[in-house]
Amino acid sequence: xxxxxxxxxxxxxxxxxxxxxxxxxxxxxxxxxxxxxxxxxxxxxxxxxxxxxxxxxxxxxxxxxxxxxxxxxxxxxxxxxxxxxxxxxxxxxxxxxxxxxxxxxxxxxxxxxxxxxxxxxxxxxxxxxxxxxxxxxxxxxxxxxxxxxxxxxxxxxxxxxxxxxxxxxxxxxxxxxxxxxxxxxxxxxxxxxxxxxxxxxxxxxxxxxxxxxxxxxxxxxxxxxxxxxxxxxxxxxxxxxxxxx
Amino acid sequence: xxxxxxxxxxxxxxxxxxxxxxxxxxxxxxxxxxxxxxxxxxxxxxxxxxxxxxxxxxxxxxxxxxxxxxxxxxxxxxxxxxxxxxxxxxxxxxxxxxxxxxxxxxxxxxxxxxxxxxxxxxxxxxxxxxxxxxxxxxxxxxxxxxxxxxxxxxxxxxxxxxxxxxxxxxxxxxxxxxxxxxxxxxxxxxxxxxxxxxxxxxxxxxxxxxxxxxxxxxxxxxxxxxxxxxxxxxxxxxxxxxxxxxxxxxxxxxx
Numbered sequence: 001x002x003x004x005x006x007x008x009x010x011x012x013x014x015x016x017x018x019x020x021x022x023x024x025x026x027x028x029x030x031x032x033x034x035x036x037x038x039x040x041x042x043x044x045x046x047x048x049x050x051x052x053x054x055x056x057x058x059x060x061x062x063x064x065x066x067x068x069x070x071x072x073x074x075x076x077x078x079x080x081x082x083x084x085x086x087x088x089x090x091x092x093x094x095x096x097x098x099x100x101x102x103x104x105x106x107x108x109x110x111x112x113x114x115x116x117x118x119x120x121x122x123x124x125x126x127x128x129x130x131x132x133x134x135x136x137x138x139x140x141x142x143x144x145x146x147x148x149x150x151x152x153x154x155x156x157x158x159x160x161x162x163x164x165x166x167x168x169x170x171x172x173x174x175x176x177x178x179x180x181x182x183x184x185x186x187x188x189x190x191x192x193x194x195x196x197x198x199x200x201x202x203x204x205x206x207x208x209x210x211x212x213x214x215x216x217x218x219x220x221x222x223x224x225x226x227x228x229x230x231x232x233x234x235x236x237x238x239x240x241x242x243x244x245x
Numbered sequence: 246x247x248x249x250x251x252x253x254x255x256x257x258x259x260x261x262x263x264x265x266x267x268x269x270x271x272x273x274x275x276x277x278x279x280x281x282x283x284x285x286x287x288x289x290x291x292x293x294x295x296x297x298x299x300x301x302x303x304x305x306x307x308x309x310x311x312x313x314x315x316x317x318x319x320x321x322x323x324x325x326x327x328x329x330x331x332x333x334x335x336x337x338x339x340x341x342x343x344x345x346x347x348x349x350x351x352x353x354x355x356x357x358x359x360x361x362x363x364x365x366x367x368x369x370x371x372x373x374x375x376x377x378x379x380x381x382x383x384x385x386x387x388x389x390x391x392x393x394x395x396x397x398x399x400x401x402x403x404x405x406x407x408x409x410x411x412x413x414x415x416x417x418x419x420x421x422x423x424x425x426x427x428x429x430x431x432x433x434x435x436x437x438x439x440x441x442x443x444x445x446x447x448x449x450x451x452x453x454x455x456x457x458x459x460x461x462x463x464x465x466x467x468x469x470x471x472x473x474x475x476x477x478x479x480x481x482x483x484x485x486x487x488x489x490x491x492x493x494x495x496x497x498x499x500x
Contacts, residue, residue, distance in 0.1 A: 124322030
């Protein structure tokens with residue numbers, strides 16, 4: 001019953017987020033600040049993880065392709081498919097649920113604990129619009145982060161493949177170009193947009209409706225990471241079933 | 246005038262406010278006092294519209310709050326200044342940005358006009374050269390003064406303060422109390438203060454509403470409080486030895 005109540009409150013929060021908009025001059029600053037915190041601030045960790053996981057995917061693929069009848073270009077092909085279809089949109093989103101999600105929950109949760117949200121409400125400001133909407137807009141740039149993750153993942157694979165001696169540069173390039181289906185990129189970006197919405201709203205929900213003190217802010221951050229990850233994994237399955245099967 | 250009639254409020258079936266009625270007048274510092282758990286904060290949150298109540302009405306200068314449309318409530322809230330117990334300053338903004346915030350949100354003033362107004366109110370609360378500090382760099386007393394500056398910057402008609410001198414040393418607490426009273430007189434606003442600090446009661450309590458177990462147990466002024474025989478009030482107000490001696494001296498002086 002409590003789960004149903006939480007789900008209902010979550011959807012009401014989303015409706016409320018679009019009502020009574022904050023003045024544009026203030027909103028513009030909030031959006032820019034959130035872009036800096038959520039998008040620009042995540043580029044470093046996303047680049048680092050993508051590059052090295054791309055390399056690992058390539059090495060593992062290469063080590064499992066021990067049949068001499070299989071072309072070496074298959075290494076590049078498998079790396080590209082793994083990264084575009086799954087690693088960049090989903091795996092990076094789970095990491096972002098930890099990094100960006102806990103940041104959103106703890107910052108909004110701290111505002112709740114220190115009565116800053118009450119201060120906004122008393123002033124007649126729609127606090128959900130003021131706090132959550134700019135995060136949602138900032139995260140519409142999330143596909144940009146995923147594009148970088150895709151590029152660096154494939155590039156990391158290239159470096160690992162060529163310098164690890166698993167295949168030549170030409171073989172890897174041939175692999176990443178072979179049997180390319182543009183819809184796979186579309187599918188990846190559709191997932192990315194959905195995950196961006198989840199990343200902005202579920203952590204905000206956990207921060208906004210938390211009760212208690214500093215300890216509860218920590219608990220809310222953990223709960224936010226767990227639920228954001230669960231919802232991302234579930235939606236990943238549903239979207240894959242709908243779009244690819 | 247804020248007119249409160251028969252306010253009832255419950256949480257999970259437990260009645261916290263049991264039919265409170267009172268009025269808060271213009272140009273007066275009105276204090277709501279009572280023990281912890283007596284319903285002071287809930288009452289103030291009902292006054293501010295942060296809590297819905299089951300029964301009763303609260304009207305601001307004749308406008309019944311619960312009958313107002315969302316836009317009308319928003320406009321009314323723009324006329325309310327609030328000083329929270331923990332100051333509730335936005336920690337991502339400087340002191341000047343915190344004070345400027347209501348102007349940015351509710352007025353169409355130019356940047357220079359807003360800066361002038363911020364300078365004026367910061368000077369009014371005796372904060373000079375603190376504009377670019379972050380709230381975390383300010384002391385408790387300074388934070389309270391910034392909160393007062395933010396509450397009055399948009400020239401409110403109603404000022405609410407939730408335990409404005411909690412956590413402050415006695416000297417700073419008196420400075421904050423006097424500042425609130427001066428501002429109330431100067432701008433002729435309706436000030437409602439939630440407090441259990443007896444110094445505040447004796448210093449600035451032009452009207453005092455005493456709550457006990459969700460009921461209004463007594464109402465009067467700081468002068469009446471010495472004379473009252475209401476046991477609930479005397480038990481609360483004269484619980485410390487110091488206050489008992491103060492009362493004794495007052496009675497002897499009157500004799």
